[in-house]
Every structure is written in structure tokens, then in C-alpha cells.
Amino acid sequence: MMRKITPVIEWGTLLLSTGMVCFFMVVILWDLISKGAPSLSWEFVSTLPRAGMTKGGILPAIIGTVLLTMITALVSVPFGISCAIYLNEYATDNWLTRTIRASIRNLSGVPSIIYGLFGLALFVQGLQMGTSMLSAGFTLGLLSLPYVIITTEEALRRIPASTREAALAVGATQFESIRDVVMPTALPGILTGVVLTLSRAAGETAPILFTGVAFYINNPAGFLNQEFMALPYHLYMLSTQHQAIEQVRPLAYGTALVLIIVVFLLNLTAFYIRYKHSKND
Amino acid sequence: MKLGVRESIDKSIKLVVKTTGLLVIAILGGIFFMLLWNTIAFFLKIHPLDFITGTQWNPSGDPEVYGILPLLVSTCLVTLGAMVIAIPLGIGTAAYLSEYASMRVKSVLKPMIEMLAAVPSVAIGFLGIVVLGPGIADIIGLSNGLNAMNGAILLAVMALPTIITVTDDALHGVPGTYREASYGVGASKWQTLIKVTIPAAGPGIMAAVMLGVGRAIGETMTVLMATGNAAAFPKGFFHSVRTITATIAIEMGEVPYQTTHYYSLFAIAAVLFLITLGVNLTGEYFVNKFRKYHSA
Numbered sequence: 184m185m186r187k188i189t190p191v192i193e194w195g196t197l198l199l200s201t202g203m204v205c206f207f208m209v210v211i212l213w214d215l216i217s218k219g220a221p222s223l224s225w226e227f228v229s230t231l232p233r234a235g236m237t238k239g240g241i242l243p244a245i246i247g248t249v250l251l252t253m254i255t256a257l258v259s260v261p262f263g264i265s266c267a268i269y270l271n272e273y274a275t276d277n278w279l280t281r282t283i284r285a286s287i288r289n290l291s292g293v294p295s296i297i298y299g300l301f302g303l304a305l306f307v308q309g310l311q312m313g314t315s316m317l318s319a320g321f322t323l324g325l326l327s328l329p330y331v332i333i334t335t336e337e338a339l340r341r342i343p344a345s346t347r348e349a350a351l352a353v354g355a356t357q358f359e360s361i362r363d364v365v366m367p368t369a370l371p372g373i374l375t376g377v378v379l380t381l382s383r384a385a386g387e388t389a390p391i392l393f394t395g396v397a398f399y400i401n402n403p404a405g406f407l408n409q410e411f412m413a414l415p416y417h418l419y420m421l422s423t424q425h426q427a428i429e430q431v432r433p434l435a436y437g438t439a440l441v442l443i444i445v446v447f448l449l450n451l452t453a454f455y456i457r458y459k460h461s462k463n464d
Numbered sequence: 465m466k467l468g469v470r471e472s473i474d475k476s477i478k479l480v481v482k483t484t485g486l487l488v489i490a491i492l493g494g495i496f497f498m499l500l501w502n503t504i505a506f507f508l509k510i511h512p513l514d515f516i517t518g519t520q521w522n523p524s525g526d527p528e529v530y531g532i533l534p535l536l537v538s539t540c541l542v543t544l545g546a547m548v549i550a551i552p553l554g555i556g557t558a559a560y561l562s563e564y565a566s567m568r569v570k571s572v573l574k575p576m577i578e579m580l581a582a583v584p585s586v587a588i589g590f591l592g593i594v595v596l597g598p599g600i601a602d603i604i605g606l607s608n609g610l611n612a613m614n615g616a617i618l619l620a621v622m623a624l625p626t627i628i629t630v631t632d633d634a635l636h637g638v639p640g641t642y643r644e645a646s647y648g649v650g651a652s653k654w655q656t657l658i659k660v661t662i663p664a665a666g667p668g669i670m671a672a673v674m675l676g677v678g679r680a681i682g683e684t685m686t687v688l689m690a691t692g693n694a695a696a697f698p699k700g701f702f703h704s705v706r707t708i709t710a711t712i713a714i715e716m717g718e719v720p721y722q723t724t725h726y727y728s729l730f731a732i733a734a735v736l737f738l739i740t741l742g743v744n745l746t747g748e749y750f751v752n753k754f755r756k757y758h759s760a
Contacts, residue, residue, distance in 0.1 A: 272481075289744065356473070
């Protein structure tokens with residue numbers, strides 16, 4: 184009797200923990216979708232907030248998050264890819280390379296709020312850029328940098344040495360081999376990493392708290408030297424700081440759902456690139 | 465193009481990419497220098513011993529008191545709670561994925577766990593306010609559920625994807641011969657998992673746990689929204705707490721530049737930085753140990 188029951192209990196323990204994890208995911212999605220969907224409408228995503236945030240839409244927050252993510256990409260992608268190329272293609276194994284690698288690993292573990300402080304000290308105060316979209320975008324760019332480097336280097340490492348040697352053998356310089364042979368081959372892998380990193384940056388709140396995000400701006404977003412609205416911060420303010428919290432709860436749910444949709448769409452894009460690439464191999 | 469020109473392009477590109485590599489060191493150095501500089505400015509006004517052993521954090525009081533202990537204990541309490549939940553669940557799920565699950569189940573579960581990792585922290589915090597908080601308040605009979613337990617459960621949810629993914633990799637890293645040897649002497653699947661596979665993957669699992677701890681300690685928005693942020697010394701899991709990260713987030717927006725209060729926030733950030741650095745280095749130690757162990 185025991186012999187039959189014991190494996191069921193043992194297996195059940197593992198299944199139970201897996202079930203709990205799935206349960207968390209289902210609760211998160213179910214709650215956000217079921218309560219957020221009624222707030223979603225064309226008006227919600229295409230108009231400005233009205234009546235002290237209790238009515239209207241979240242257009243400026245959407246524009247703010249999109250522009251902010253673009254600045255993040257402009258800072259972290261060229262910088263990160265260049266650094267990864269140095270590490271994987273040019274650098275030899277010496278103390279300098281090891282220091283760079285150690286720095287990258289440490290940077291990827293630095294809490295996001297500390298990036299916020301660094302952005303405040305460097306961009307807002309040090310470089311006199313003020314609390315603005317540029318300051319916040321640069322801060323998020325620095326935060327994303329280690330992830331871009333790590334994923335790009337992984338993609339470069341998967342290219343076999345023979346591919347590079349073939350290019351060198353027909354007379355290409357090292358740069359030409361990287362530009363014309365290595366990069367095009369590694370591109371899908373790099374893109375997957377970049378899009379995943381940007382999806383994380385789009386949902387970040389702590390680094391932009393002191394570097395430029397605002398609860399309300401009355402001009403439409405788009406001025407790089409001004410404060411801006413962003414989806415994650417908008418959700419934070421609506422759910423904790425608004426004077427009529429119960430009244431704006433549907434708007435908070437709507438904002439949360441839009442934010443999740445933006446992040447998941449970016450993730451699906453990354454999965455799609457990876458899936459297409461793995462089929463070609 | 466002449467070969468000489470092409471070679472000089474190659475050389476200058478090499479210089480450019482090397483510069484970006486050096487800039488990465490400069491960024492970490494910059495963060496370190498910023499924390500150090502402001503912390504020194506803070507210690508010129510407040511004695512370090514008062515800071516480290518002080519049991520009260522009240523920068524707007526009279527006199528101003530800057531004791532980090534309540535914040536530190538809050539951070540540790542929430543992280544500890546999160547790990548008590550996340551470590552068994554994470555290892556259990558990873559063991560299921562790696563040892564029991566069929567390919568079909570895996571192809572559903574793995575993307576799901578990746579999706580869970582992608583949910584922004586502010587959305588998790590929001591659910592702490594609207595779902596988990598009221599739930600805890602109902603069950604325990606409190607007026608509101610914004611307390612350390614709420615934050616701990618949410619942080620567990622956020623740390624789970626990291627712990628599961630890295631533990632799963634560690635279990636996969638254990639050679640099949642280990643399991644076969646165990647089956648060969650008559651052990652069941654479960655005995656093999658508990659007595660052979662998990663111990664063999666031990667350092668890798670420790671690395672997973674350390675990554676989860678690092679993520680939980682440094683998390684800001686979730687704890688800021690879910691734990692109530694009372695400045696008093698933490699009394700337990702069902703009381704409101706205020707972590708280091710939440711304190712920085714709340715107070716940095718309001719302080720005037722270059723005041724003692726302003727510097728104090730960099731000082732607690734420096735403590736946070738050192739803790740996460742220690743946790744990450746420990747994790748790295750275990751990763752290297754795991755690698756060496758299995759390549760030998």
C-alpha cells in the first residue's frame with residue numbers, strides 16, 4: 184500500500200509547487216485583464232487626462248514611455264554592441280578584459296534605485312540636464328547597458344571561429360569581417376537580447392523617479408528637455424498617491440493592463456525573432 | 465580602397481570599441497565614487513557609529529536622527545520572508561521541470577515563467593495593493609494588509625523566475641551518469657533526486673538563490689507600494705515596514721540638495737550597494753565552484 188502511495192505524494196510535492204507558480208501567473212493575468220479590460224477604449228489610449236486624473240485617457244504616458252524606451256535604445260544599443268564586439272572579437276584575456284567583464288557583472292546586479300541616484304547626480308545635477316526625458320532616458324540606458332552587452336556577447340560567441348577565419352582568409356580586415364560576416368549572422372540573437380532588455384526598461388520606475396518623470400504635464404509629451412509622463416509611474420501614482428484612490432482605481436487597472444500589453448508585445452517580438460532564427464539553423 | 469586605408473579604419477574601429485569597454489569600468493567607478501563621496505560628506509556630520517547602530521530613522525525630527533537599523537532590519541525581514549517562500553517553490557518547480565515534465569508540459573511552462581519574469585515590478589506592487597493586501601487583511605483580521613508579509617510574498621513571486629531558471633540549468637548540468645549510477649543501486653526516482661541530483665547541483669542552486677536574494681534586496685517599487693512604509697522599528701511580518709530602497713524612493717524627491725538628509729540617502733544606498741555586491745560575489749563564487757566541479 185505504502186509503496187503505491189509514496190511516489191504519488193513525492194511527485195505531488197513537485198507538482199504542487201509548480202502549480203503554485205502557475206497559480207501566481209494566472210492570478211496576475213486574470214486580475215489585470217478582467218478588471219482592466221472594461222477601462223480600455225480608444226478614448227483611453229488617445230486622449231489627455233481630464234478632471235484631475237479622474238477621467239480621460241493616458242495618451243501622454245504612452246507617448247512618454249515609447250519615447251523614453253527609444254532614448255534608452257539609442258544610448259544602450261550602440262554602446263553595448265560596441266563593447267561586446269571589443270570583448271568577443273578584439274580583446275585578449277588579460278587583466279583589463281577581466282576588469283571589464285567583472286564591471287559588467289557587477290553593474291547588472293546594481294539595484295535600479297541606485298541607477299536613479301546616479302542619474303540624478305550625473306545627468307540632472309552634474310551635467311545640468313535638469314529633470315527631463317533626456318536625463319531619464321540616459322539613466323535607463325546605463326541600466327540596460329550590461330544586459331545588452333551580455334546578450335550580444337552570447338550571440339557573438341555562437342558564431343564559429345571558422346566563419347571569421349573564412350572572411351580573413353579572402354583578405355578582409357578584422358573590421359570588415361565583423362561588419363560583413365559576423366554581425367549579419369549574429370543579428371537575430373542580438374535583436375532578441377535588445378528587445379528583451381528594452382521591455383524590461385519600459386517597465387522600470389525606480390530609475391526615473393528623480394530624473395524626470397512627472398505625474399501630470401499639460402503639454403503633449405515630446406520635448407526632450409522637459410519632464411514627462413510614463414506608464415509605470417502613472418500606475419504608481421494612481422494607485423498610491425491620488426487623493427481619490429477608489430475613484431481612479433478603474434483607470435489604474437486600465438493603465439496596468441496597457442503597461443503589461445506593451446511589455447508582453449515586446450517580449451513576443453523577441454520570442455518571434457528567436458523562434459524564426461532557430462528554424463533557420 | 466587601398467589596403468593601407470582599410471587597415472587604418474580597422475585600427476581606429478578597434479580603438480573606438482576599446483574605449484566603450486573602458487567606459488563600462490568608468491560607469492561602475494562613477495557609481496562607486498558618487499556613493500563614496502556623498503557618504504563621506506554624510507559621515508562628516510553624523511558619526512558612523514551612530515548611523516550603523518541607531519535604532520531610529522527620523523530625518524525630519526528635532527534633533528534629526530539617522531539610524532539605519534530599522535531600514536536594514538526591514539529589508540532583511542522582507543527578503544528573508546520572500547526566500548522562505550521562493551526557495552522551496554523554486555527548487556520544487558525546477559526539479560519538476562528538469563526531472564519529471566514531458567516536452568509538451570515544458571513547452572507551456574517555460575514561456576510562462578519567462579512571461580512572469582517580464583511583469584514590471586510596479587504592476588506586481590499594484591496587485592499587492594488591490595488583491596494580496598485586502599486578502600491578507602481579511603484572513604488575519606487587520607485593518608489593512610500593507611505589511612512585511614505582503615511584500616515578502618510579492619518579492620517571492622518576482623524572484624521565482626530567476627531561481628527556477630538557474631536551478632533548472634544547474635540540474636541539467638548534472639551528468640546523466642550520476643542518475644544512472646543511483647538507479648543502478650536500486651534507488652527510486654525521488655531518492656535519486658533528493659540524495660544525488662540536488663546535492664550534485666548544490667553550488668548551482670546556491671547561485672540561483674543568491675541571484676534571487678540580490679533581486680529581492682534591491683527591488684524598490686514592489687516594497688514601496690506593498691509594505692506600508694511606517695518609519696518605526698519593524699515589529700514582525702504582520703506590521704508595516706520600510707526598506708532601504710523604499711526610503712530612498714520616498715525621501716529623495718523631497719529633500720533639498722546638499723543637506724545632511726540628502727547625503728544620508730546616499731549613505732543608505734552605499735550600504736545597499738555593498739550588500740548586493742556581497743550577495744552577487746557569493747553567487748559568482750558558487751557558479752565558479754559548480755563549473756569547476758563538473759568540468760573536473
